[in-house]
Amino acid sequence: MDQVLAAVDAAIPAALERLFAFLRIPSISAQPAHAPDCRRAALWARDALAEMGFSARLAETSGHPAVIASHEGAGPDAPHVLFYGHYDVQPADPLDLWETDPFEPRLVEGPRGKRIVARGAVDDKGQVVSFMEACRAHLAVKGRLPVRLTILLEGEEENGSPSLDELLTREREALRADFVLVADTNMWDFATPAITTSLRGLAAMDVRVHGPSRDLHSGLFGGIALNPIHVLTRVLGELRDAQGRIRIPGFYEGVQPPPPGELAAWAALGFDAAAFLGEVGLRHPAGEADQPPLAQLWARPTAEVNGIYGGYQGEGSKTVIPAHATAKLTFRLVAGQDPARIQDGFAQFVTAALPPDARAEFTRGGAAPGYRLPEGAPFLRAAQAALAAEFGKPAALIGSGASIPVVEAFKTRLGLDTLLAGFGLDDDRIHAPNEKFELACFHRGARAHARLLAGFAARADRVPPP
Amino acid sequence: MDQVLAAVDAAIPAALERLFAFLRIPSISAQPAHAPDCRRAALWARDALAEMGFSARLAETSGHPAVIASHEGAGPDAPHVLFYGHYDVQPADPLDLWETDPFEPRLVEGPRGKRIVARGAVDDKGQVVSFMEACRAHLAVKGRLPVRLTILLEGEEENGSPSLDELLTREREALRADFVLVADTNMWDFATPAITTSLRGLAAMDVRVHGPSRDLHSGLFGGIALNPIHVLTRVLGELRDAQGRIRIPGFYEGVQPPPPGELAAWAALGFDAAAFLGEVGLRHPAGEADQPPLAQLWARPTAEVNGIYGGYQGEGSKTVIPAHATAKLTFRLVAGQDPARIQDGFAQFVTAALPPDARAEFTRGGAAPGYRLPEGAPFLRAAQAALAAEFGKPAALIGSGASIPVVEAFKTRLGLDTLLAGFGLDDDRIHAPNEKFELACFHRGARAHARLLAGFAARADRVPPP
Numbered sequence: 001m002d003q004v005l006a007a008v009d010a011a012i013p014a015a016l017e018r019l020f021a022f023l024r025i026p027s028i029s030a031q032p033a034h035a036p037d038c039r040r041a042a043l044w045a046r047d048a049l050a051e052m053g054f055s056a057r058l059a060e061t062s063g064h065p066a067v068i069a070s071h072e073g074a075g076p077d078a079p080h081v082l083f084y085g086h087y088d089v090q091p092a093d094p095l096d097l098w099e100t101d102p103f104e105p106r107l108v109e110g111p112r113g114k115r116i117v118a119r120g121a122v123d124d125k126g127q128v129v130s131f132m133e134a135c136r137a138h139l140a141v142k143g144r145l146p147v148r149l150t151i152l153l154e155g156e157e158e159n160g161s162p163s164l165d166e167l168l169t170r171e172r173e174a175l176r177a178d179f180v181l182v183a184d185t186n187m188w189d190f191a192t193p194a195i196t197t198s199l200r201g202l203a204a205m206d207v208r209v210h211g212p213s214r215d216l217h218s219g220l221f222g223g224i225a226l227n228p229i230h231v232l233t234r235v236l237g238e239l240r241d242a243q244g245r246i247r248i249p250g251f252y253e254g255v256q257p258p259p260p261g262e263l264a265a266w267a268a269l270g271f272d273a274a275a276f277l278g279e280v281g282l283r284h285p286a287g288e289a290d291q292p293p294l295a296q297l298w299a300r301p302t303a304e305v306n307g308i309y310g311g312y313q314g315e316g317s318k319t320v321i322p323a324h325a326t327a328k329l330t331f332r333l334v335a336g337q338d339p340a341r342i343q344d345g346f347a348q349f350v351t352a353a354l355p356p357d358a359r360a361e362f363t364r365g366g367a368a369p370g371y372r373l374p375e376g377a378p379f380l381r382a383a384q385a386a387l388a389a390e391f392g393k394p395a396a397l398i399g400s401g402a403s404i405p406v407v408e409a410f411k412t413r414l415g416l417d418t419l420l421a422g423f424g425l426d427d428d429r430i431h432a433p434n435e436k437f438e439l440a441c442f443h444r445g446a447r448a449h450a451r452l453l454a455g456f457a458a459r460a461d462r463v464p465p466p
Numbered sequence: 467m468d469q470v471l472a473a474v475d476a477a478i479p480a481a482l483e484r485l486f487a488f489l490r491i492p493s494i495s496a497q498p499a500h501a502p503d504c505r506r507a508a509l510w511a512r513d514a515l516a517e518m519g520f521s522a523r524l525a526e527t528s529g530h531p532a533v534i535a536s537h538e539g540a541g542p543d544a545p546h547v548l549f550y551g552h553y554d555v556q557p558a559d560p561l562d563l564w565e566t567d568p569f570e571p572r573l574v575e576g577p578r579g580k581r582i583v584a585r586g587a588v589d590d591k592g593q594v595v596s597f598m599e600a601c602r603a604h605l606a607v608k609g610r611l612p613v614r615l616t617i618l619l620e621g622e623e624e625n626g627s628p629s630l631d632e633l634l635t636r637e638r639e640a641l642r643a644d645f646v647l648v649a650d651t652n653m654w655d656f657a658t659p660a661i662t663t664s665l666r667g668l669a670a671m672d673v674r675v676h677g678p679s680r681d682l683h684s685g686l687f688g689g690i691a692l693n694p695i696h697v698l699t700r701v702l703g704e705l706r707d708a709q710g711r712i713r714i715p716g717f718y719e720g721v722q723p724p725p726p727g728e729l730a731a732w733a734a735l736g737f738d739a740a741a742f743l744g745e746v747g748l749r750h751p752a753g754e755a756d757q758p759p760l761a762q763l764w765a766r767p768t769a770e771v772n773g774i775y776g777g778y779q780g781e782g783s784k785t786v787i788p789a790h791a792t793a794k795l796t797f798r799l800v801a802g803q804d805p806a807r808i809q810d811g812f813a814q815f816v817t818a819a820l821p822p823d824a825r826a827e828f829t830r831g832g833a834a835p836g837y838r839l840p841e842g843a844p845f846l847r848a849a850q851a852a853l854a855a856e857f858g859k860p861a862a863l864i865g866s867g868a869s870i871p872v873v874e875a876f877k878t879r880l881g882l883d884t885l886l887a888g889f890g891l892d893d894d895r896i897h898a899p900n901e902k903f904e905l906a907c908f909h910r911g912a913r914a915h916a917r918l919l920a921g922f923a924a925r926a927d928r929v930p931p932p
Contacts, residue, residue, distance in 0.1 A: 200685060204783040213747025218770045219666065219868025222798050223762040225743065226752040229771040229793075230706070237703025240696070277691065277823075281679025284822040286692040296689040304684045305695040306786050311773035312794055317670040317831045319796050320772050327695075328778055330785050332688050356750040357743075365783045402685025 001454055007137035008446045015136075015446070016107070016116070016439075018048065019129040022087075023105040023118040029064055029088035029159040038064040038155050041087040045069075045128070045153050052136055054151070059171055061163035064088065064155030068174055071135070073145035079379070079456045080148040082177035082416065084406060085128035085184065086157035089120035090431045097433035107439065112190060114439040122437035123430040127183040127422055128153065130442050134449030146457035150177055154406070157184075161405060168413040179379050180410045181452070185422035187441070188269065188396035193387040193448065195380065196420035197262065197373040198298060198399040199407055200332040203339035204365025207232070207350055208326040209358055215311075216321040225321055226357045229310045232325040235353045239303050244288040246303045248345040254336030258299045258399075259375050265397050266294045298399025301370075302332040303346070330365075332401060339367030368408045371418070379419055379456055386455035387421065390448040395421070423448065467920055473603035474912045481602075481912065482573070482582070482905075484514065485595040488553075489571040489584040495530055495554035495625040504530040504621050507553040511594070511619050518602055520617065525637055527629035530554065530621030534640055537601070539611035545845070545922050546614040548643035548882065550872060551594035551650065552623035555586035556897045563899035573905065578656060580905040588903035589896040593649040593888055594619065596908050600915030612923035616643055620872070623650075627871060634879040645845050646876045647918070651888035653907070654735065654862035659853040659914065661846065662886035663728065663839040664764060664865040665873055667799035669808050670831025673698070673816055674792040675824055681777075682787040692823045695776045695791040701819045702793055705769050710754040712769045714811040720802030724765045724865070725841050731863050732760045764865025767836075768798040769812070796831070798867060805833035834874045837884070845885055845922055852921035853887065856914040861887070889914065 027041035028034040042058055042065045049056040049069040056069035067087065092102035100106055105118035116126060138145050152175060156163055168175065188194040211228035212221075241247055258266070273285050273293035287296030310325025312318035331342050343364050350360050373380060387395040407418045423445030429435045493507035494500040508524055508531045515522040515535040522535035533553065558568035566572055571584035582592060604611050618641060622629055634641065654660040677694035678687075707713055724732070739751050739759035753762030776791025778784035797808050809830050816826050839846060853861040873884045889911030895901045 200688075202685075202785070206783075211748065216746055217868065218768070218772060218796060219668075219798060219866070221746070221763075222666075222768045222770050222867055223753040223766055224739065224751045224759055225746065226748055226750070227770060229774050230702070233699040233771065233774070233793075234703035234706075236696070237700035240700075273690065280682055280687070280691065282677065282692055282823045284692070285690045286821070286823070287689040293690055297687075300689055302684070302688045304688050304693060304785075304787065305699065305777070306684060306784055307777035307779050307788070308695050308699070308791065309775045309779045311771070313773050313775045313792075317672075317794060317796055318772055319668070319770075321770065322773070325774065326779075327699075328783060330684060330783055332685060355752070357748045357752070400685070401688055402683065 003141045004137045004450050005447050007140050008133060008450055011133060012443055015133045019126060020105045022125050022129060023120050024103055026103045027088050028091050029156050030091055038088055042067050042155055045087050052139060059167060061167050063163040066155055066167055067153040069151040071145050071149045073148045074457060078148050080177040081456055082175055082180045083131060083151045084180055084182045086124045086154040088155045088158050090158045092119045099434055112438050112440060115436040116439060117434060117436045119435055121435050122424045122428045124184050126437040126442055130445040131183055131449045133446040134453060137450055138453060146454050150175060164409055168409055175414055177416060180416050180418040182418055182420050183422040185420045186424040186426055190425060192393060193391050193395040194398050195383055195395050196400050197397050199371040199404050200334055200401050201339060201368045201370035202403050203331045203333060203342050203367040205343050205346055206328045206363040208324050208361045210324045211358055212323055215323050218319040218321050221321055227321045229325040231358045232327055235350050236305060236327055248349045250345045255334055256336050262397055269396055297401045299334060301334050301337055305329050334370040335372035337370060339369055368403060371407050373417060382455040383419055383421055383452055386451035387448055390451050469607045470603045470916050471913050473606050474599060474916055477599060478909055481599045485592060486571045488591050488595060489586050490569055492569045493554050494557050495622050496557055504554055508533050508621055511553050518605060525633060527633050529629040532621055532633055533619040535617040537611050537615045539614040540923055544613050546643040547922055548641055548646045549597060549617045550646055550648045552590045552620040554621045554624050556624045558585045565900055578904050578906060581902040582905060583900060583902045585901055587901050588890045588894045590650050592903040592908055596911040597649055597915045599912040600919060603916050604919060612920050616641060630875055634875055641880055643882060646882050646884040648884055648886050649888040651886045652890040652892055656891060658859060658862050659857050660862040660864050661849055662866050663863050665837040665870050666867050667805060667834045667836035668869045669797045669799060669805035669833040671809050671812055672794045672829040674790050674827045676790045677824055678789055681789050684785040684787050687787055691787055693787045697824045698791040698793055701816050702771060714815045716811045721800055722802050728863055735862055763867045765800060767800050767803055771795050800836040801838035803836060805835055834869060834871060837873050839883060848921040849885055849887055849918055852917035853914055856917050
């Protein structure tokens with residue numbers, strides 16, 4: 001292993017040259033004018049992988065092509081890893097806030113040493129190249145990879161992955177593996193690696209409450225006529241009980257508490273809720289009173305009103321009783337909850353609370369369940385050992401309150417669990433001007449990936465326990 | 467009296483000619499291009515009154531001029547009536563929905579006989595001329611009016627009366643009287659005259675609930691971060707108790723039940739709440755459960771949310787926790803309630819319900835108290851007798867759920883009560899295309915006004931009891 005790590009270290013200058021070439025391609029997937037650049041970036045990755053000995057090809061979609069590459073590695077009995085990354089990037093605007101050209105990558109001195117500054121530096125080209133460098137070192141030293149490896153690089157991640165389902169369905173055979181490794185996430189902090197073991201899902205739903213058949217004059221009708229804003233606010237106002245629990249029937253059905261070990265690990269992270277909230281002008285955790293702050297963020301579902309509107313919104317006053325009022329909700333879901341069931345439950349909750357003459361109209365939006373890495377999965381234990389060896393301290397096992405749709409898609413379409421272990425930092429300014437990737441993170445990421453690949457291979461029992 | 471009524475009857479053809487001349491002037495107060503027409507209409511009224519023997523003049527304001535005219539009538543000991551009307555009209559658009567030119571008045575055959583069709587036919591030129599014809603008949607037959615009379619014709623009523631306060635303050639001496647007579651209201655139905663004895667006032671107030679210092683991602687912050695829409699809906703949802711009573715502290719302070727006689731009279735009106743609500747797609751009275759429907763409309767205050775907004779309002783979903791959410795309220799007030807006190811109470815109610823980290827910002831809007839005609843006012847008893855004599859049945863004593871700001875201004879600025887007795891009908895299409903005034907209403911209105919003037923004069927005890 002030391003030889004492999006030494007090869008990673010020695011190759012850093014060349015690795016940066018390779019990464020910079022990749023970063024110079026403005027592969028902005030959301031902007032049609034950059035479609036040729038997306039294809040160029042896909043071809044760059046395909047060629048780079050082919051030169052390393054992968055069997056690599058473009059997989060065309062109705063949008064930008066994906067890259068699929070595979071390497072036999074240690075042979076048919078070795079664990080089979082599917083690495084997922086994306087070669088496309090966010091738009092670079094506002095351009096005037098960039099200190100240098102977003103597509104002319106540079107090494108800039110920062111408080112933690114040198115940093116790579118460019119659009120895509122960390123999200124996700126830098127993380128992809130970091131992983132490729134780990135493969136390159138294994139191949140250079142050992143002549144083969146310790147695992148069977150398939151690499152999938154998507155070209156539409158920053159544009160909502162419209163072709164992903166089509167791709168996974170069509171390429172199901174080519175993407176066969178034991179589990180997925182995704183490096184599109186962050187470390188806990190500069191010194192501490194992290195593995196994200198749970199993601200929240202999402203179910204969206206709009207409700208419009210109808211009252212009178214037209215807008216009414218609140219003088220001539222006020223008092224006797226039902227006001228749908230009153231109905232909507234009362235119903236939404238009753239969504240939570242005094243302890244902050246959501247009162248939708250069956251809402252918590254299937255919700256499991258995090259494993260005790262994980263809760264203890266979260267407590268050890270020293271998360272400062274007041275500081276976290278202080279950054280956005282708040283101070284007090286507003287979720288369920290009996291749940292610790294990190295559980296409110298990572299382990300508990302929410303019912304969030306993202307928007308509300310009805311009646312008059314202009315200056316001054318208009319004495320109107322509107323015909324309807326609307327709220328737009330999303331529910332953040334955790335593993336075990338059924339999104340359609342939650343949407344049904346919300347509709348039942350609202351409908352049961354309606355007074356005479358009120359009618360509710362529901363519009364269902366996207367729905368995806370939450371995700372939780374199976375406890376004690378062998379590749380998880382292998383990953384913990386590899387990261388601890390590289391960083392000299394255990395990886396933080398963390399959750400994410402947000403969704404990563406691709407993880408859900410791997411589970412649903414391919415039946416695969418996903419290990420999320422990336423080397424970005426929270427201050428990397430992804431999707432923003434002056435995106436950066438600490439050179440140390442790029443470098444240690446490559447070393448950690450080299451250890452991860454070896455660690456996965458060392459596991460004989462690669463099927464997760466029931 | 468019979469001679470006076472006969473004079474009214476005989477003059478109808480000439481009265482219509484006079485009214486039509488008045489109606490041909492497009493005195494649209496809201497449109498600056500019609501400012502010269504407003505002045506022309508004011509001059510028309512001034513000249514018409516002067517020809518009848520009034521001392522008449524224009525009273526200039528910072529907007530359109532008013533007309534002030536006075537007649538000594540029966541001398542210094544006679545009751546002194548201030549008649550209020552307005553010569554300005556609403557804009558006529560949408561013009562293509564008019565069957566004929568809105569400023570070319572015509573007599574059209576309708577289900578109740580001939581009707582006058584034009585912009586301003588009933589609101590308020592027709593009602594003003596109807597009153598002037600009553601004066602003309604008295605003057606023709608008796609050579610004098612039975613009361614002292616001051617006439618105030620405003621030119622900005624349809625544009626929010628921006629100069630009214632200025633006018634009442636400056637012309638306070640010229641407008642001295644015992645009470646005000648306003649004919650800008652409707653009959654109960656075609657056969658039944660009405661006196662409006664109460665109006666609701668209005669207090670407007672906006673509340674904005676602030677939460678985080680900026681919009682947040684509901685995945686990364688949802689559950690732990692306070693959502694101001696949740697706070698706003700909960701607070702507004704608690705505005706009413708299960709019986710529909712407003713829970714703002716002190717809200718009902720000073721509210722008096724309608725006089726028992728009036729409640730009985732309302733019951734006798736045969737108001738069909740289901741039919742009234744059925745016109746607008748509703749069926750069930752939505753106010754205080756222990757209040758009859760007409761009391762909900764006329765005698766009870768409301769807390770109405772006229773508008774609400776916060777967060778995302780577009781298509782699809784946006785996973786945002788917004789920084790703030792806003793509601794726009796108006797309170798319809800009844801006599802005895804102090805508007806400023808209600809606004810204070812609402813602010814206290816909201817503030818007391820805020821969770822930690824939430825902050826409420828209030829914007830006070832216009833405020834005017836409700837109005838109730840003093841029970842047993844002598845001019846009221848005189849008016850009841852006069853209307854009963856003309857129509858052969860008692861006048862309905864009704865309320866109005868809306869506000870008439872000028873009535874409030876007369877009370878506040880001049881200390882005068884107002885008798886509201888007009889001869890429009892609910893289907894007269896005021897402010898709408900094809901506005902009309904039934905010729906029978908115009909004619910009976912003039913006869914009723916002639917009786918009212920005589921009736922007022924017959925009262926010796928013209929000061930209302932304490």
